[in-house]
Structure formats: structure tokens, C-alpha cells
Amino acid sequence: MALTIAIVGRPNVGKSTLFNRLVGKKIALVDDSPGVTRDRKEAKGTLGDLEFELIDTAGFEDVTDNSLEARMRHQTELAIQEADLSIFLIDTRVGVTPIDDRFAKLLREYDKPVVLGANKCEGKQGDAGLYEAYALGFGEPIPLSAEHGEGMAELYQAIREAMPAETARPTSEMDRPESEWMDDETLFDPEREELPEPEERPLKLAVAGRPNAGKSTLVNALLESDRVLTGPEAGITRDSVSIAWEYNGRQIKLVDTAGLRKKSKVQEKLERMSTGETIHSIKYADVVALVMDSREAFEKQDLQIADFILREGRGLIFVCTKWDLVENPGERRRELEDMARKLLPQCKGAALVTVSGMTGRNLDKLMAAALKTFDDWSARVKTRDLNDWLGHVVQKHPPPAPGGQRIKPRYMAQMKTRPPTFVLMASRGDQMPESYKRYLLNEMREAFGLPGVPIRLFVRQGKNPFADKK
Numbered sequence: 158m159a160l161t162i163a164i165v166g167r168p169n170v171g172k173s174t175l176f177n178r179l180v181g182k183k184i185a186l187v188d189d190s191p192g193v194t195r196d197r198k199e200a201k202g203t204l205g206d207l208e209f210e211l212i213d214t215a216g217f218e219d220v221t222d223n224s225l226e227a228r229m230r231h232q233t234e235l236a237i238q239e240a241d242l243s244i245f246l247i248d249t250r251v252g253v254t255p256i257d258d259r260f261a262k263l264l265r266e267y268d269k270p271v272v273l274g275a276n277k278c279e280g281k282q283g284d285a286g287l288y289e290a291y292a293l294g295f296g297e298p299i300p301l302s303a304e305h306g307e308g309m310a311e312l313y314q315a316i317r318e319a320m321p322a323e324t325a326r327p328t329s330e331m332d333r334p335e336s337e338w339m340d341d342e343t344l345f346d347p348e349r350e351e352l353p354e355p356e357e358r359p360l361k362l363a364v365a366g367r368p369n370a371g372k373s374t375l376v377n378a379l380l381e382s383d384r385v386l387t388g389p390e391a392g393i394t395r396d397s398v399s400i401a402w403e404y405n406g407r408q409i410k411l412v413d414t415a416g417l418r419k420k421s422k423v424q425e426k427l428e429r430m431s432t433g434e435t436i437h438s439i440k441y442a443d444v445v446a447l448v449m450d451s452r453e454a455f456e457k458q459d460l461q462i463a464d465f466i467l468r469e470g471r472g473l474i475f476v477c478t479k480w481d482l483v484e485n486p487g488e489r490r491r492e493l494e495d496m497a498r499k500l501l502p503q504c505k506g507a508a509l510v511t512v513s514g515m516t517g518r519n520l521d522k523l524m525a526a527a528l529k530t531f532d533d534w535s536a537r538v539k540t541r542d543l544n545d546w547l548g549h550v551v552q553k554h555p556p557p558a559p560g561g562q563r564i565k566p567r568y569m570a571q572m573k574t575r576p577p578t579f580v581l582m583a584s585r586g587d588q589m590p591e592s593y594k595r596y597l598l599n600e601m602r603e604a605f606g607l608p609g610v611p612i613r614l615f616v617r618q619g620k621n622p623f624a625d626k627k
Contacts, residue, residue, distance in 0.1 A: 160209040160320055162202070163240035165233060165264070167256045168216025170248040171276040175303035176213035179204055196385050196398045196413070197236050205313045212236045217260045225393065228386055234263075235383075242270045242319050244312075245295065246303075249275045249286030253293060261293045270319040273298045274312065279305055359401070359408035360531050363442035364476075365435060365466070367458050368416025370448045371478035374514035376400070376413045379524070385413050396431070397438040404524055412438050417462055439465065443575065444472035444530050446523070451477040451489065451511060455496040463501055467611045470576040472534040474508045474526045474609070481513040505599070506608025533610045535574050542605075543569050543579070550600045559588045578613040586618040 164172045177183045179202035202211035214236045215229035237243055245264060247257050264271050275287045278300040290298035299315050301308035364372045373385045373394055384400060386393050394415045402409045415431035439445055445466045449459050454477050466473050475497060483489050490511060497509055508526035512519045547569045556564035566583040581597070583589060598612050 160207070160242070161212065161240045162209050162316070163212040163214055163236040163243045164246060165214050165237060165243050165260070166217065166246035167254065167260060168218070170216070170246045171303045172216070172246055173198075173213055175244070175246065175274070175276065175301070176200070176202075176211060178303050178306060178309075179211055196394060196396060197232050198396050198398055199400070204309060204316065207313065207316060212240060217256065217263075219256055219259050225386070225388060228388065231383075232386060237264070237267055237269070240269070242272065242316065244272045244274050244316075245293075246274045246276050246301075247286065247290055247293075247298075248277050249283030249290070249300075250277050252286040253289040257293065261295065265294070271295050272312070272315045272319055274301050274308075275299060276301045276303055278302055279307060359410045360527070361410045361412065361441065361443045362527055363397075363412040363414060363438050363445045363471075364448055365414045365439055365445055365462060366416065366448035367450075367456075367462075368418060370416065370450050371514050372416070372448045373413055375446075375448060375476070375478055375512065376411060378512075378514040378517055379404075379411065379520055394431075397434045399438075407528065412442065414438050417458070419458055436465075439471060440469050442471050443534060444474065444527050446474050446476045446527065448476045448478055451480050451483050451493070454493055455500055460500055463504065467504055470611045470613065472530040472576070472610055473504055474510060474523075474530055476523060477509065477511045478514055480511040480518055481516050483511075486511070504609050504611070506602065508609060530609065533607050534576055536577050536605065536607055536610070537574055538571050538577070538579075538605055540570055543571065546601070546604050547581075550597065550604075554596060556583075556593050557590060559585070559590075564589050564593075572615075576611045576613060577607065578615070580615045580617055582617055584618065586616040589616050 164176055166172055176198070180200045181203065184198070184200055196215070198213040200211055200213075202209050214233040217233055218226040218230055220227045220230065243264060245261070247253060273290060273293060273295040275283065275290050275298040277283055278287060279302040283300070287298060287300055299308055299311045301312060364376055366372055373387045376385050376398075377383055377387060380400065380402060385398055394413060397415065398413045400411045400413070402411050414435040417432060417435055447459065447463055447466065449455065454475075463473060463475075475493075477493055480486065490509075493511075494509055497507065498505065501507070508530060510519055510523045510526050512523055547566060551566050556566065558564070562585060564583055564585045566581055568582045570580055572578045572580055579601075594614055594616065598614055601612060602608055602610075
């Protein structure tokens, strides 16, 4: 049985700092301003020999209306319900506040184990707040400094006493690194074995786009639950939220990201941090769903995001949301397909799916497109088939002859998958123009069924066997 721990408390007490400390890396945004965390963020944490699922939560606000703060409080309560144990943090430099008292009362209503953490206890400034913490009724508080790593041994002991050790979850192999490139000496050996089958692991599907395009609404519709915050306000999502999910028996790692605005408009430190998180999520995704409002799709910022996704070698699908608000859907879809073809020729054939997060329209088509794109992104082409194809396309359209000396392609091999990466050995390969490389890539997409997938092609010049002879 897995142990799930939620870190809870009012805003700005150090929850995300402790979350990062237990996870072992900085994956939650941390800033001095209160209310940075809004969505629940989950990751695998360790403390000594304990391994557990950890949930970072938004700061507790004592509001119950329809405001953003009230929706954040609802997400925190859901985290407490899902967790086996809560670490209740207070700021000892401020002391116990009325909100801490009300939150302690709420925690007691759930009747689940609570470990009371007295954070920011470094030095003597937190002594008074540490003694005040006894009044909350959760036993002896654990003096901590999440920023400096103090008190971790005491926290470990408190968790062990609250929950049995056998509930710790073993480390997953979800994030093992991809295989390295093959050795150059074996790459062009005709007798070498083909690329091994890619390791079976969860598909990392990131949902990206401009602010207020409907990304979080789409994620909730896919999960069929209010897992992430949504609302009419732009820029609600700040952190990238990674969610483990199973779709038709397939393990998916679904990542909701913060909206990407034009670089010139990103001024505040917190938004720069959110943008960095989104870029990191795209870089480490397998497939990225570029979400656009159907009524204003393929604007300049959308094109820049798509270009970045492709340059990073990620699989790309276009997702046009809010389709239930579109008039003349047939005509509008033809317009969108035409724009995709003209404005982004480098991803010719990428899937375009029209969806509605509010009604659930075409969500099955979205996932089918994501799975198909992932399979194409993981494609392996046999060396024999690749070179048979090379001979055909070169005969159909020979390379140019710069300076009167023709470029002669000799041999081609696939170096890796995800994305498909190939090396072409050719005499005078360093003189091959980009236009001919594009010709080879377009022919390859059509011949091997790789629409919309970024393909990398490296051209190397073969060694001259007479170069060292006089």
C-alpha cells in the first residue's frame, strides 16, 4: 500500500520549499509573495528509507464564495481527503494565527493523522511560535527549517510513528533516461543489429498554449474530475501540474502548464518562473498538445510555441478548443487546416483536433491523435528499407553538383528514436544544400508514414581513403 502525504497550511509558511526538499529537486515554484501555489502538485518524495507520494497544496484561505481563493481551498480539501497523512505547517516567526486555528479545526474533522511542522525555526526568532504551536492540539510540533534542511530526522520519526513503514511506495522507473546514441563505429556497419525496441513507459503528454486558451478545462475534461483550477481569469495556472492517468489501459503522464505570453510582456519575476516551468515541461514531454481558442487560433504566439515544440523534437498535435462556441464549424475547420498547412509547413500532416472541454466533444479523437503521434515519434525504420528508399529518391531527384562535382549519398542509418534521427553519409556531404535536405525529409515522411513528427537528419562527409597518401 502506498503512503500519500499532503503538505498543508496557510499561505507563505514554506509548503513548497518543504515539498522541494522532500522531492529532492526544485519542481514547485517558490517565492516570497504569498499565494504562489494554486493547484495541487504531486511528486514522489523520500525521507530516509521512506518513499511516498507527496502533494503540495495551495495556502488555506478561510473563504467559501465563488472566488479564486475559494476554489483553491477546495483543491486543498480534496488533497486532504486523498492523503493518508497531512503535514500541517505553521510559520514560527509569525506564530499561530486565527487562520491556523480554523485550519486545525478543519483537519480534525477529517480524522486523519496529522504531523505538525513548525517551519522557519532556524535561530531563536521562532522560539515563541514553536511554543504557541502546542495549543493547536496535534501534539508536539516538529521544529523545522525547510529551506536549510534542519529537523528532517525528527520529521522522519514523526511520519514513521503516524504511518507504518510498509506503506512506503517503491521508486518508479517512470523517469528513467532515454537510451544514448549508438557508437559511431557500429552505426554504419551493415551487419549491425537494428535499434532495440523502445522501453515501454508512460506517455508524457503536455498541454501547452497561450493563457486562457482552455488548457486546464481540457485537462479536467480528460480526467473527468476537477483536478486543476479553472475559471474566467487568465493565468490561473502557475506551476506545471503533472498527473498520472490511465487511458484505455495505457499509462499517461498528463502535464498541465502555465500559459505562454509574448516574451516582451513577461515582466514579473513570478511569471518568468512560470514560463520557465512550462518550457521545461515541453522539453521533457513526448507529445505536446498545442491548445488554441478556435476563434483566434494560429496567431503569432501560437506559431512561435509550435516552432519551439518542433525545434525541441517533440511530437505535436493542434487542439482547437471551445468548439461549441464556433459558428459554421465546417467552414471554420477548413480555414484552420489551411492555416496550419501554410503557416507551419515544417510540421506538415500534424493532427488537428477540434474539441470542447465543456461538452467533452472529440476527447476520444484527441487521445487517439496523441497515441498515434507518439507511435510515429517512436518509429524505427529498418536499415535495409531506409537504403532502398534512399536509392529510389536519389535516382528520382539527384543531388545538385556544386562546383561541378556531384554530391553522392552513400549510406543511411537511424541513430535513435524519439524523435526519429538519421545520419546520411555522402561524399561532399558538407556542401549539401538545405533545400535538398528538406526534399529528403518530405519524401521520408510520405514513404514511412511519419506526418507531423519532427525528423532530424544529419549529413556527414565520408573519409577520403586517399587523403593521407602522397
